Amino acid sequence: MVSRFGIDDVRPQVSGRTLPSKAVVGEVVPVSALVWREGHDAIAATLVLVAPSGAQYQVSMQQEFYRPDYCHAVFVPDEQGLWRYRVDAWSDVMATWRNAVEKKLAAGQTERELANDIAHGIKLFDAAIANHPADALIAARASLLDDTLPLDRRIAPGCSQKVRDVLAEHPLRELVTRGPVADILVERRAALVNSWYELFPRSTGGVDNNGNPVHGTWETTTAQLERVAAMGFDTVYFPPIHPIGEVNRKGRNNTLTPEDGDVGSPWAIGSKHGGHDAFDPNLGGEDEFLDMMDHANELGLEIALDFALQAAPDHPWAKEHPEFFTVLADGTIAYAENPPKKYQDIYPLNFDNAPEALYDEIYRVLMYWVNLGVTTFRVDNPHTKPVNFWHWLIAKVHETDPDVIFLAEAFTRPPRMYGLSKAGFSQSYTHFTWKTTKAELTDFAQLLVDVADVSRPNLFVNTPDILHATLQEGGPAAFALRATLAATMSPLWGVYSGYELYENRPVTAGSEEYHDSEKYQLRHRDWAAALEEGTSLEPYLTLLNQIRRDNPALQQLRQIRFHDIENDQIIAYSKVDAITGNTVLVVVNLDPTSTQEGMLRIDADAVGLTPGTFDVHDQITGESYTWTTAETGNFVRLAPEKNVAHVFRLPEVAAGRRQALAYRQISDHDYRP
Template structure:
């Protein structure tokens, strides 16, 4: 046929609401919902063939060339296809000849970038930076797209999002919703592929790998001829103005709709439209009954699911880089191997440090608490020159192990396992055991050296020198790092890149699947771009986490060049006001590039909030981290309430970076934090709503100490066939009870408005009924939070 059409959703609204040129969707009006739908029966003169003929012959009058092409295409279709979407060619009775009707909007070919189609589609978000850096999402992660879609005059339009995989195959088609008629802004939530938890070494991962790469989403604008007609027809029938022309036009429209391949109608749906067209064209019926044939819930449902789309105008395809499982949705657990299994020698009173072999117990603990990734600080030999002592003191005692970030000694550098921890075979065995437990191993890669590192002698040009030709140690005035030499990338960046690539490939072969990069923002962005490109070309499954706390521009650039996740400023966002601003930022447009990982504490970070709010504060921050971001992490010892600060610093006293910790893990049960962590990871795995950076809504709360937010994923994108909604309410005060009224905008969240919501607290199992406004009372000695799932 001369018109090209595809699939879209619309709802019929009260005709009196919209008289402007906006793109507001129209719902079925109250009077229509109660209108009698007449029995659909053939009318006496002409029946469906005449209506179909009028719908098709007018296209030949307006464009004979396209009609001829359509006939040729139609004649080549198979019998099966013809049954699904056929074009009527019956000869009309004389009584129906000569009735004129407006031609539908044609699809106008776009032959070069920048040309508009028949419908205008602009300002699509997320937008690629200079058309070079596509937005990043995890396989199966729901995300939001928006666009401006409009047409001239008061004609109604619709919009559809079409998702295609790297091979160009359409995998998803979803209608968009106009959320701001004044700005012609349309929104849709889509996903690229289906969520998976498969790890790179597991059976079946090859099928996941084939889905990774560059996907596209195209926004198709189109004229909503049915809604435009319905708006005017309701008015004309109501005021009895030019009724016959309006209804005849509607009959032709329904007949054309029934014959449109793009609508993808079933035989039953097509029959419904054909009968409706026959009834509407029957002049023996009253105007009200004729209108009701095309203005009723059955037709409205077809418009929702299989609309007639005229003048389809596709945008330029928007690219998305689809990454493997755990690139967005991940739970990290950090421990120091030298502290796992460490003991005190009863004879000497000295600490006997742990090893890679004794670290197996740390893997067991991480798996039992439900984490996905175990992150290890550097496991390389530690330098002796200027070695740091306890609490970062400048003088190390004879038994001080030094900081694992002072990398390199006469025993080796970044490609060597510290002999005090074990051998490369021990590390491979650790990775193998982690994989058996379903854990990935992330290794810290700090690109810095102690004065004893082999590179200092082999490649002196790789380091900055003072005028007196001595190498400068690292500093960030007033901070100084006397045990570290920083790399100078200006003399031989290509040589440094080649060496780093070699070392990373060595650890990948040993079992590492993720690198946590220390301070990547202090190295050239181009350096990381080259290294990550080279490593992932050979090992596309490798992920990179940036330990970067810096300016937004640098953070965005690091994400562009391949850092999949990033540390962020979450530890310092503790008040309700701060969190209400920060959560939508992390879970908004920034989340297409910078995947923030929420860590309540790290070896370098212990905030006053965690210090001052005890067990309740630890649980509050864990809830916020686990549900506030798809990616979160815990530094071990959190379960034991290790919250004493080093005086004058936002870090722990007796910092594990400078000494070996001997912990009594049997005490964890008395605090209950480990149980909370386990519950949070279980909730996250069970609920698709927890997996996306693009579905968080902050909720109104009447108390300044109570924060509330919701995560919602529609049924079409959960993979379960059911919508998933989580409502999180947190008492931010670790010492006092707080009460608040929590307001839910049920419409905005896509929740039922005609009945109470049955919600279940995933932390306690208790059930409640919620609605628009809901009373909550939380006491830190009882419940620090509700995590409510809508049943």
């Protein structure tokens, strides 16, 4: 149906408003729309919001100066749950009147010629006063009625800034046209702002008298949490903690011939000791797990568990529910394959044989852990399971436990990744690991902003499966610069244990698999010795997490700007927080082996600066400099052996310019998930 006014290109919206877009409590959410009408009369727009509690809010939308049909507003949700919003367009009769009389006065028209305009203005102010009897409106009406005043003085109060300010808060609206309703699912803040650290509980046991690794327990894991918390991480993620299959168990470095004592892959879930709702008996039981959880909470850490929907051949499901799997013609159950790779120790689930029974069993298992207090899950390979299953499961869990966060480990094609996010996943792994050049990183970061209404990227610098060539070959500086990029490009980032020790040996040349991978064996690491020897990145990771905590600009996803430096080995980008005005400029040397330098030119408008000089403070080195917005630029030199990056704090953006920076980003990009 065609409405009185056009209300097009409303953002945010997902899949034609059939699914909610994403936000978190306390996040600045920009809303925009293209609003238009016939003729030359003024048109305006209002953002109308309904909170989960039922509270209603209205926010005046601002028109772009050069494109007045585009309207923008921002709001900050203060409630978790499903928000509803729409954009209403309306005839701004006061602005139309004001525009007409100002032009006629400027053209020298007389009081007689303006008589009808004055009479019309009196009627408009009568209506505005009935709506909100402000002193400025009453005074403007009285002035229009006073025919003893000179014409310009008679009209001036009605066009004053005081009157405009009152009408901005209490507009006189005619021909109101309601736009379509869209939903925004607002989650808790940890769904957007979080630092993850991955560790294997079984590798926390230390070594015996012969120097051999000892299998960890929940008690030894608890002791390791102190170090992780001290580094400033928020979430500790454990790979699967369930009993590990003995049938077809893999040996070290993924061999098919395990030796006595080989612990197998934790992703080969299930044995005679139980399945997805059981603990690996070597770690300990439920009581010890809960003690560990209590200590994590005391340290301000959240525990995330791996949720891997697959089974070892000796998982109880294989015997009790063969219909959960694909049974081959010879009567055997199909194991997982990704040719040429074979995973003989894993049976993938078949979601089509008995979906109702399988769905119910998976929900039962997941809720066992939720009821133990686990509120974050890293989901293994969700893109190999039906998306409608995830939509059902996540929605069902959120009916009773809306705080639960789901991270999708889906290194796959973008439509699948974003489809999982639309289905309900709170966060997603990304292809960040493979983005290494300045051009790749720039395009990648811009895309993160473009899809912020749909997907929240968690930038892991490494994983047990991914040791990128840059880390294998770049030395300690490569580890530092990749951590800097991940920690500052997204409010979500992650590190897999061992990164701080610069672990960089692949299993074979050209492989991204670790040699002596922790996926198949225990790995003892002497953290204290590395710190004492000065061969640990731990202090730098701690500093990065502190910088993230200190700067709200690094806790938002929806705004990033790149700045020009004529050196392809140096990347520079800024972020601004629309609430506080906090502004951060990150400059990174992408070459881990050589010193790089250049003249950095600041996009002053992107960071809310007026032309001239300004002070910058490097939060990595503690040094301060005076810089300029001039075209000559500012000299930057980064030597890998000294420091790979600057994270500058710039002057705060003035309050009047913050919202414009928040919605400017969405008006510059046209990606539509």
